[in-house]
Amino acid sequence: MIRVIGLMSGTSLDGVDAACLETDGVTIGATGPAVTVPFSAELRGRMRDIYGHAAMISPGDPELRAVERELTLLHVQAVRALDWPAELIGFHGQTILHRPEDARTWQIGDAGLLSRELGLPVVHDFRSADVRAGGEGAPLVPVFHDALAHDMARPLAVLNIGGVANLSLLGPGGRLVACDVGPGNALLDDWAMRHTGVPYDRDGALARAGQVSQRVLAALMSDPFFVRGAPKSLDRMSFHRGMELLSDLSAEDGAATLAAFTVRAVANTRLPFLPRRWLVCGGGRHNPVLMEGLSHSLTVPVAPVEAVGWDGDALEAQCFAFLAMRSVRGLALSFPDTTGVAQPVTGGRLHLDGVAEAAARVVTAWRPA
């Protein structure tokens, strides 16, 4: 095994998550410390602006480059804050555009700068190979959930409620089915920001004070995405047009309706087999309105992943540590039932800019012959 730091800045635009993991890309050894370095309101605002018109931005755009540099330096800060003797970095970067139907997925972040600053090998660009091979490019976390849950009773569902919500369904005999399931926190975050100036609905207080509009909820659920079976994936902005449907609602009723949308999208997902338990990770598990809604709608027990000893805030960052090692070894990151790709594919690109030969060798020794 080697020591890997995984770095994830998710669709919630809350900050950079960094976590330490010992792994050989197949099994999971010890975990180390984890940290979140929050985005400043200024950087978050600039990133939101980029999201708004990412399809039109050229890779050389000066504002894009400036944001990418600032974002990368925040990742450097996160790694340094961990103060852990890593040998490899898995760097997801920030998704600014995800359109697998046009074979496009774009995670900004300067892997060369990161490896030069840290003097460590960096794996970046985890999703492009899958999209090029006809896959959805997401979710990639199922193979990590599978490794984590190798000795647990199945079928088991692992639900991540981040900016977007995604599901890994772990069946007996290593069967792995996955998809993005719905809006997660992104719409609720944007609504809370607009109505309260706070970037999320803390502890579900706003939603708890409102009434769900069944009319608006039904309209939101009529999106064709919900008719499709897995695998399927979402962009953070996928449902944003639906926000117009909420224009007549009060801040509280809008929040209640968006929380119900997140829950309904999960509960209505068409599953090829039923889990006996749901484990929930990601920031949404801190929202009691979402957790109560899920417990009410799903017919089997629902619990945060802490119930089985996992760290639900560090899981995605740990995942990109695991995937970095798989990438180095040329192992598959995605599978036909997780992203819709025809054959299992590996992904990620290794950057060794400015890395001393001995440090590079620790990692390159794991490359397939």
Ligand SMILES: Nc1ncnc2c1ncn2[C@@H]1O[C@H](COP(=O)(O)OP(=O)(O)OP(=O)(O)O)[C@@H](O)[C@H]1O
């Ligand atoms: N106490 C809380 N009450 C309500 N919501 C919370 C609370 N704590 C966190 N959240 C929600 O969790 C979100 C952050 O979740 P998380 O860190 O999993 O997102 P992410 O990693 O950006 O997402 P993704 O999985 O899409 O990449 C916040 O934006 C907020 O909506």
Ligand SMILES: CC(=O)N[C@H]1[C@@H]2OC[C@@H](O2)[C@@H](O)[C@@H]1O[C@H](C)C(=O)O
């Ligand atoms: C394109 C992209 O960045 N997708 C993210 C996003 O955030 C949650 C959900 O949408 C998931 O599909 C994915 O991240 C996780 C880590 C994944 O790939 O498994």
